[in-house]
Structures are given as structure tokens and as C-alpha cells.
Amino acid sequence: MYPHERSLVEKHPADKFAIVGVNSDRTIETARDAVKKNELSWRSFYDGGTDGPISSRWNVNGWPTIYVIDAKGTIRFKDVRGDELDSAIEMLLAEMQSSSEPEGAR
Amino acid sequence: MLIHILLALVLLSGITPDLLALETVTTGARSGDEVTDQQQAAATKAYEALKTRMDEAWTEYLAPLRAAKTPEERDAIELDPAKSPSVLFMAPMLKFSKAHPATDASLSALGEVIRMASRDEKNSWMMDEAVDVVLVDFIEHEGLQDLVRFAHYNPPTQSILRLLRGVSDRSSSRDVKAASYYSLGKLLGKNKETRVEGRQLLGRVEKEFGDVIFLRETTYGQKVKGDIFEMEHLQIGHIAPEIIGQTIAGNLMQLSAFRSKVVVLDFWGDW
Numbered sequence A: 001m002y003p004h005e006r007s008l009v010e011k012h013p014a015d016k017f018a019i020v021g022v023n024s025d026r027t028i029e030t031a032r033d034a035v036k037k038n039e040l041s042w043r044s045f046y047d048g049g050t051d052g053p054i055s056s057r058w059n060v061n062g063w064p065t066i067y068v069i070d071a072k073g074t075i076r077f078k079d080v081r082g083d084e085l086d087s088a089i090e091m092l093l094a095e096m097q098s099s100s101e102p103e104g105a106r
Numbered sequence B: 001m002l003i004h005i006l007l008a009l010v011l012l013s014g015i016t017p018d019l020l021a022l023e024t025v026t027t028g029a030r031s032g033d034e035v036t037d038q039q040q041a042a043a044t045k046a047y048e049a050l051k052t053r054m055d056e057a058w059t060e061y062l063a064p065l066r067a068a069k070t071p072e073e074r075d076a077i078e079l080d081p082a083k084s085p086s087v088l089f090m091a092p093m094l095k096f097s098k099a100h101p102a103t104d105a106s107l108s109a110l111g112e113v114i115r116m117a118s119r120d121e122k123n124s125w126m127m128d129e130a131v132d133v134v135l136v137d138f139i140e141h142e143g144l145q146d147l148v149r150f151a152h153y154n155p156p157t158q159s160i161l162r163l164l165r166g167v168s169d170r171s172s173s174r175d176v177k178a179a180s181y182y183s184l185g186k187l188l189g190k191n192k193e194t195r196v197e198g199r200q201l202l203g204r205v206e207k208e209f210g211d212v213i214f215l216r217e218t219t220y221g222q223k224v225k226g227d228i229f230e231m232e233h234l235q236i237g238h239i240a241p242e243i244i245g246q247t248i249a250g251n252l253m254q255l256s257a258f259r260s261k262v263v264v265l266d267f268w269g270d271w
Helices: A002-011 A028-037 A053-057 A082-100 B002-012 B017-022 B037-061 B063-067 B071-076 B090-099 B104-117 B121-137 B144-149 B158-170 B174-190 B192-209 B220-233
Strands: A017-023 A044-046 A065-069 A075-078 B213-215 B244-246 B252-254 B262-268
Touching: A002 A017, A002 A082, A002 B262, A028 A044, A044 B244, A053 B220, A065 A082, A075 A082, A082 B262, B037 B063, B037 B090, B037 B104, B090 B104, B090 B121, B104 B121, B104 B144, B104 B158, B121 B158, B144 B158, B144 B174, B158 B174, B174 B192, B174 B213, B174 B220, B192 B220, B213 B220
Parallel strands: A017 A044, A017 B262
Antiparallel strands: A065 A075, A065 B262, B244 B252
């Protein structure tokens, strides 16, 4: 997962795309070490364990769990992986592009 | 008794599942008859042997993945789905359950058939047979709770829904009913067309079975709250609920600050 995520962050511009993590490690030291060791450039909420308030509210029972959210804040995909995740992101970025360039512009 | 020993030998001898499927071994018990302690014990022993062989087959089937040194190497490996133990052992498990009718081991085997067949459309007939036997021979068996508890992880096929509807309606055990209604509600909630019914069933679980234990200290009442929230606020098309909290680095962050960007929200842990 880490190499794939790193490649996504490298590939897409930071003003259009972000990864937001919710970390469920039992101790914050484990989480910090993981960030350092795997060179994770994106930020994560620290949730304090698998029964933390964020993952409980979001009803997460398996890790990793992935949500893809569009530029308007709407949930568009759940639990997509690999190529599916790539094309989901591409699609939402393209959608963003076309809505910011209304017909007849330029 | 002799037949039990023979069966145990057949199972222990390590012949292929395909061959075993052709064997016609039965114990003395017939559906509806009282099962003796000896019959239970013999069935359990034989089941454990079959299960061990299945576990070994899994170890062997997945060996190439374990041997891979890098994630890239692992991704490149294509396992033949037709040789998956879940395909090869479906028929032997079904056969086993018929050979030891009304025993606890028979129910365990039927549970395995249902799990394996639910992901294999070609073999849905085995699933249907297994469901029929469960609904007739085991409807009052407490072990049904384990069979239906995680049934919502299966794809919502007609057969799984028929199993859960049957168990929910006909079992008289509250523990079994709670587990069955819960799984049925979760499965129906996954599809847009049946979400309303799913939501109603989860509401029923909360009201009528809220005190029943799901696992360890968690009750169905607690469990179902998260599922109802997910159904009402975390579906595709819903605005993502706000998250405000501390980051690993110790700064305050909120999810809505990422509006205007495409966001991958990743629940992760390094374990």
C-alpha cells in the first residue's frame, strides 16, 4: 500500500489531490515510526487504536479501509484498490477539470 | 462402528478431494433420528481430519505467494482459481455433511460449503443444497449463530438471502435470530434497491435484540449503531461526515479543509 500511495502523491498536483490518513496504531510511537520508516509525506489523524472515535464513527472493521471523496466533499468510492483506485482518482480529477472550465470558456 | 473407522481411514489416507467426492460412506444416523454420542464423536474426528487436509491444501496453494520476495513479485503471481481449495473441497464437505446427518460436524461442514460456494456461481447448486439441509435439519441448533454471524461478508446472492430469511423466521433462539437478522439487514443495506428494508431490519435488531451479545463484550445494540450510521451517512453520494482531530505530528486538522481537492481517506495501521 505505501509505495502505491507514495506514487499517487508524486503523480498528482498537491493543490488538486491529497491523501488523508486515519491511523489506528495502538501507540503514537508506532505511528510516528511508520511515517518515518515509510517516508509518508501526507498527514494522518491519530485515532489511538482500532476502537478509536474516528474509526468507530466511520464503522471501520477492517484495515486498510479506503474512501475516495470528490472535490465537493461527496463520498464517491468505497474500498477501491490498485488499478481501480487509480482510475477512480483520474475520473474525479477529470470531472473537477471540466467543471472548472465551463462550456465556451477560453 | 466399523464404518466410522473406515471413514476415518479414508479421510486420513490423504487421497484427493475429487476421489473422496466419489466415495459413498454414510454413518448409521439418518436425518431425524437421535444422534448418539459415538456418532457425534466419530463425525467430529472425521471432520477434523478433513479440515486438516483442507488447511494443508491451502498452505500448498498459497506457497508461491509466501515464496515471493517483493510485493511486485507477489502481484505477478497468478493462482489458478480452478485449483483453489475452496473449489476442490466444496464437494467433499457437502458429501461429508450428508454422510454424518444431524451431527455438529455436519453443520460445520455445511457452513464451509456455504462460505466457499457463495463466491462461486458455477457451484451455486451446492450452496442451495447446503441451505436446504441447514433449514430442515439444524433450524433449532445453537451452532447456527456461528454460521450466520458473519454471513454478511458473503456476496448478497439469492441463496444467502434465502438462508438468512429462513433462519430469522424459523429459529426460536434469540441469539440465533439476532445474528441472522443482523446479517440480513447488513446484506440488504448494501444494495440501493433493498436499503430501506435493510435499515428496517437493523432497527429491529436494535429494538428487539439490542441486549444479545455479538462477540465478547459487544452487544448487537452497540454493533448496530455504527451500521445504521454507515447506512445513513457513509454511502456513495453522501457528503463525508466531518473529522476534526490531532494528527500524528500533534497538529489540529479537519477533513473539510481538504474541500476542492480529490481526497483518498485511508484508515490504516502499521501492524
